[in-house]
Amino acid sequence: MLSFDFLQRTRFISGPGVVDQLGALAKELLGNRVLIVSDPGVVAAGLYQKGLDSLQAAGLSCLGFHDLHENPSDQDIDVGVKVAKDFRPDLLVGLGGGSSMDCAKGINFVYSCGGRMQDYWGKGKATSDMLPMIAVPTTAGTGSESQSYALISDSKTHMKMACGDPRAACRIALLDPELTVTQPPRVTALTGVDALTHALETMVTKDRNAISIAYSRAAWQYLSHSFSKVLEDPFDLDARSRMQIGACLAGMAIEASMLGAAHALANPLTANFGIAHGQAVGIMMPAVLRANGRDTAIAELYHSLLVDLGIHVPCDNAGDTLADWFSTHMKIAGLADRISSLDLNGASFSSLKSTLGQEAAAQWTASFNPLTYDAAEMERLYESVS
Numbered sequence: 001m002l003s004f005d006f007l008q009r010t011r012f013i014s015g016p017g018v019v020d021q022l023g024a025l026a027k028e029l030l031g032n033r034v035l036i037v038s039d040p041g042v043v044a045a046g047l048y049q050k051g052l053d054s055l056q057a058a059g060l061s062c063l064g065f066h067d068l069h070e071n072p073s074d075q076d077i078d079v080g081v082k083v084a085k086d087f088r089p090d091l092l093v094g095l096g097g098g099s100s101m102d103c104a105k106g107i108n109f110v111y112s113c114g115g116r117m118q119d120y121w122g123k124g125k126a127t128s129d130m131l132p133m134i135a136v137p138t139t140a141g142t143g144s145e146s147q148s149y150a151l152i153s154d155s156k157t158h159m160k161m162a163c164g165d166p167r168a169a170c171r172i173a174l175l176d177p178e179l180t181v182t183q184p185p186r187v188t189a190l191t192g193v194d195a196l197t198h199a200l201e202t203m204v205t206k207d208r209n210a211i212s213i214a215y216s217r218a219a220w221q222y223l224s225h226s227f228s229k230v231l232e233d234p235f236d237l238d239a240r241s242r243m244q245i246g247a248c249l250a251g252m253a254i255e256a257s258m259l260g261a262a263h264a265l266a267n268p269l270t271a272n273f274g275i276a277h278g279q280a281v282g283i284m285m286p287a288v289l290r291a292n293g294r295d296t297a298i299a300e301l302y303h304s305l306l307v308d309l310g311i312h313v314p315c316d317n318a319g320d321t322l323a324d325w326f327s328t329h330m331k332i333a334g335l336a337d338r339i340s341s342l343d344l345n346g347a348s349f350s351s352l353k354s355t356l357g358q359e360a361a362a363q364w365t366a367s368f369n370p371l372t373y374d375a376a377e378m379e380r381l382y383e384s385v386s
C-alpha cells in the first residue's frame, strides 16, 4: 500500500520577486532562444512582460506565443509547434496558469518528438529528449509546474488527454507570489478550489503511498489555512505564497498518486457545457467526500485532514464533516455549489444525467478513486448535488 517509485525532477525556487531570476536561470540551462508560452490574459496583466524583461536583460533571444485558449486543445498545440519550427527555440518557458504551462509542455512533446498530441496520451510515450522548460505559475491551482503531465483536450472528441513523461517535467519552477496578487477574485476562487480538491483527491487514491500522502497532507495544511485569507485580502502576500506552495505540493501529490472521482465527474461538465474546471470539480467534491467516507480506511484519512483544521469528530462522520467544510468554502468563494445553479446550455439536468454518469465512469481518473463507481453510481453522485 505504501510502496512507491518517485523522483522529483524539478528545482523549485520560491519567494517574492524570484521571476527576476528567470533570465539568469535560462542561461544556466544553456538557453539562447526562448519561446515563452503565455495566454492573452497573462499578457494583459503585464506578467508576461516581467518574464520577458528578465530574459532580455540576460541577452537571450525571445519570442512570445499567445495564440492559445483556456483548456488548450491539440489545435492550439499545432499552432504553437508551427511557431516553434520557425523560431527554433532551445528552451521553453510556460508563464501563466495551467493552460499556459500545459500548452508549453504539449508543444514540447510534438516539437521535440514529432507526430501529433494524441501520440503522447498516457504515460511515458516521449520518443526522444525534450527541450528544457521553466515554469512560472501566475495562479495557485493546477500544480502543473510540479508534474510531468500536460492536460490537452482532443478538439474532436473533447476528451481531456493526460500526456505525461518524465522528460516533460520542468527543469525549474519559479514560485513568485507577487505574480498572483493581480488575478481577478473569481480566478483566485476557482484555482484555489481546484488546488484544495487536488489535496483531497490525491490523499485517498488507490495509488496513494507514503510520498503522496506526505505531499497531500502538507498541501492541505497550506491551502486550507490560507484560502479564506486570500479571498478576504488579495494583497496578503504571505497567504498568497502559502497558496502557491500548497498548489505546488498538491501537484507533486498528483504526480505520485493521481486524482479521483471528483475530477472524473467534473470533466464531462467542462467538456459538454464549458463549466470552468474549478467550478465543476468544486461542485462535485462534497458528493465524493460523502461517498468515499463510507469506507473505514478512507474515513481515517479524512479524519486526519479534519484534525489539521482543528475539527474533532468521530471517524464515521469524517466524510460528511469534510464535505460540509468544503461546501461552506465554496459559498465563501462565491461559487455555485449545486448543478441547478449552472448554465447547461439550456438543457435540463434530468435529461442529461444518464449520459453524464456514463461519461464520468469512463474517465481515466475515475480508475484511481479508492472506491469504484459505475455509471449508475456516478449518476447518483450528480443527483446528490443537482
Ligand SMILES: [Zn+2]
Binding pocket: 142, 194, 197, 198, 263, 277, 281
Ligand atoms: Zn483539477
